[in-house]
Amino acid sequence: MDLDFKYLFTSFEGRINRAKYWAGTIILAIVSIVAGFIIGAIFGSSALGAILVALVTIALFYPGYAVAAKRFQDRDKPGVTALYGLIPVLIASLLQAFGLTGTPNQPNALGWICTLVTMGVGLWFLIELGILKGTPGPNRFGGDPLAAVR
Numbered sequence: 001m002d003l004d005f006k007y008l009f010t011s012f013e014g015r016i017n018r019a020k021y022w023a024g025t026i027i028l029a030i031v032s033i034v035a036g037f038i039i040g041a042i043f044g045s046s047a048l049g050a051i052l053v054a055l056v057t058i059a060l061f062y063p064g065y066a067v068a069a070k071r072f073q074d075r076d077k078p079g080v081t082a083l084y085g086l087i088p089v090l091i092a093s094l095l096q097a098f099g100l101t102g103t104p105n106q107p108n109a110l111g112w113i114c115t116l117v118t119m120g121v122g123l124w125f126l127i128e129l130g131i132l133k134g135t136p137g138p139n140r141f142g143g144d145p146l147a148a149v150r
Helices: 005-010 018-043 047-074 079-097 109-131
Strands: none
Touching: 005 018, 005 047, 018 047, 018 109, 047 079, 047 109, 079 109
């Protein structure tokens, strides 16, 4: 598997297969987790820490959208479909970063709503993007990304 990171994380054109989707998703998750640990270790739960977590979340939105959009296009759906899941998760993440959802041990009503939204989108993306096959052969978004692999 040849990964072109610039294409994977910055382009909204074309299609990617499940392997590249998982690679991109795992890389973004690792970056997010490491940044969160570093920010937490240095700033704790301070206001500056919350702002930095929010900035990391916003910064990772674009590459996350690029990866998901190309995978939706592989499933012959417009890349903008990814925004139906990513925008609510972004809002939930920002609400959590600023402490508006309660604590992890005692979430408030908004916290429960955000958790359910995030879990729902996660399940949708897991099935739609991570498990189901793309459309075989070329589609309106480009050639089959598996054609070169076979």
